[in-house]
Amino acid sequence: MVSLTVKNLISIADLSTKEILTILDLAEKMESIIHGPKPSTLLAGKILASLFYEPSTRTRLSFESAMARLGGSTITVADISASSVAKGESLADTIRTVDNYADVIVLRHPQEGAAQWAAEVSKVPVVNAGDGAGRHPTQTLLDLSTIRKSQGRLENLNIAVLGDLRFGRTVHSLSYAITRFTKRLYCISPPGLELPDEIVMDLKEQGKEVIETTDLKGILPELDVLYATRIQKERFPTPADYEKVRGVFRIDKAMLEGVKSNLDILHPLPRVDEIAPEIDETPYARYFTQMFQGVLVRMAILSLLLEVNTK
């Protein structure tokens, strides 16, 4: 029986490289459950509580889908502003309530560190589904799964992250994870939205090369993977600050002349105007494949955290 050493999934840093690969391997096996003839009962009788303090389409629905695919069920607060949170209830009290109702809690929260705090007070496992501009480990695992499936490996790929590297939590988690397999990371961002200093410092301490540039066109021909992200409008102090950087980098078909044939363009979605719709039909677009990998990876994570026998 495969298992994780951690009770919660808060950060990619909680997982060893071996555990990351265990999750990816298990996620691959989950595909046969989705396409299999009989519904799975692996998580029958288990309940997932879905607590989303920030909007979400993919993360929320894919967790709920993953739970349903494995025979479990989900309880949720449809609108967090209609719950006791609106009366000023603390996160800790909400968690201490919900952990009586569920076997696992999936939490998205606007404040950095919220999932870790929730895990400290919860009796049941907590999965971080995004904490402010902090971390988003399950997104990273599905990103890795997508890359491995498409490229056939994770090692020694030329990978660039593009866009809002300061506030984009998916990039923060991915930067730590992908550099376990690669020597360098290209970072392309508008001024002021660079990867946070502490992440750059950590990567350099690990002997990784962080190449920060604004020349997207110049490095495109070298890349195996381009990971584009949305500028996080909701995290800017004023609309004017957002407008200054919006649309600085936009990928269209013309830019892709001369790229490697194996280039994968990923995006955690939602996109605004970073990727032109004409890219969707090219062989480079992987962002809709990511969505399916999201269900598989979350099926794997839930089954591991709930310690069911996945063989």
Add this chain to the structure above:
Amino acid sequence: MSSKKKKSVKPPAEEKPNELRVQKIKAGTVIDHITAGNSLAVLQILGITGREGDVISIAMNVHSKRLGKKDIIKVESREITADEINRIALVAPKATINIIRNYKIHTKMRIEVPDEIIGIVRCENPSCITNNERGIKSHFSVVDRSPVTLRCTYCKRISSQDYLVEQLQGSP
């Protein structure tokens, strides 16, 4: 008129050149080797405003063999506590603490920046859960001791010594 020879008056110790302009204290605390310029932050941490009536002596930017320049504070009639020492460690990581009783050093302690700082300073990140949730204590791991650099264990943001000094000077 007396022809008595005028006695030469020995200048008080504090007027000697190249020596500290403060006298030994009978009882209290001497905080030496404070990072130059940070003594006011240390006073703030100790909650000393000067209105308490205790005698306080401060020397700033005096020569130090070990540090080049340093600050010194002498607080009469008060022995600082372990918790206060931890707080001082954030702005004066190389300080030494001498507890004085009856003009003699009773206890000599060198400040050691602990591996973790809990509940003393706020995280620099306004969006950190520790700045927004009731009942949670700030919690940092120390990533560098000189200058002191802290990493929030919740949001992972780095807080610099300048930020810590600024915050501790501003907090009562």
